[in-house]
């Protein structure tokens with residue numbers, strides 16, 4: 390029997406490239422699709438000489454005809470800086486891109502996993518967030534292109550499932566960090582580390598009391614692969630680390646590990662920035678037998694090592 394053919398959209402990005410690594414290791418035939426908006430060839434260059442890895446430069450907004458068994462749909466900018474750069478394109482990628490992937494899944498009877506996000510909860514009024522919570526999202530703000538784009542993507546997944554029996558998985562990913570985040574990514578972990586390693590000021594937005602829960606990339610990949618291969622679980626399922634930190638605590642931890650000459654500077658909190666975020670992962674624990682194993686300090690040390698090399 391031939392190997393499983395797996396499509397990873399957004400496969401040259403931060404998360405997608407780690408997922409490609411993992412899938413190539415299993416012997417599956419891996420097809421990485423990317424338009425290189427925020428992804429880079431450097432993230433997947435080491436895979437190019439593997440016989441079970443291929444790359445297609447393609448924009449997911451355009452339809453594509455492929456023959457695959459599984460689809461991980463990760464194509465979408467994820468950093469607020471990137472998704473707000475061209476918000477209309479962000480909506481198109483999440484809506485038209487997801488329709489294209491669902492159409493493909495329907496035609497070839499592939500199983501499809503959507504990389505959804507904790508942003509579907511908006512600025513949550515329930516804490517920690519359970520999958521049953523409908524969220525608190527501003528439909529007309531600067532984050533809406535991403536939040537609402539991802540919410541429509543979930544709607545499309547459920548409608549193709551109910552209407553066309555497409556075999557779907559919805560993973561709600563919470564803040565994830567690790568090596569291969571771009572230096573210019575703009576999200577908090579890479580920003581703080583790049584600033585600290587350059588002895589530049591650490592930019593805390595607001596007073597730093599807002600919280601996030603940071604998941605190391607290897608834990609995330611494990612969760613996504615388990616969900617894809619779990620029968621009979623459409624989701625949504627929260628995948629994230631339930632240890633919650635304030636942004637100030639994160640800054641202090643980065644400073645403690647890197648010992649820079651940097652100071653903390655405070656900048657205005659961006660509009661609609663969620664105040665508290667932490668996943669309830671009871672469902673993932675029960676159904677996927679999954680929970681994160683990498684603590685923030687250990688994960689940060691690895692990413693700091695990575696950025697030291699990149700910036701050297």
Ligand code: NAD
Pocket residue numbers: 398399400401402403404405422423424425426427428429447448449450462463464465466467468471482486504505506507562563564565566
């Ligand atoms: P990333 O920006 O590093 O990767 C996104 C990838 O998608 C890039 O390689 C980019 O070039 C590609 N892409 C964007 N638009 C495309 C298009 N129209 N056609 C083809 N490719 C396109 O971000 P990431 O952190 O790796 O995120 C991957 C996925 O996981 C995204 O869907 C994101 O919304 C989701 N997610 C990530 C996090 C996180 O904390 N990392 C949290 C929640 C959800």
Ligand code: UDP
Pocket residue numbers: 468469564575576577578580581592593594595599601636658659662663
């Ligand atoms: N943040 C910050 N300084 C930065 C970048 C981000 O204080 O240089 C804050 C941001 O305002 C938010 C949190 O860190 O409260 C996480 O931001 P990020 O962009 O990483 O992700 P998201 O807001 O999408 O969770």
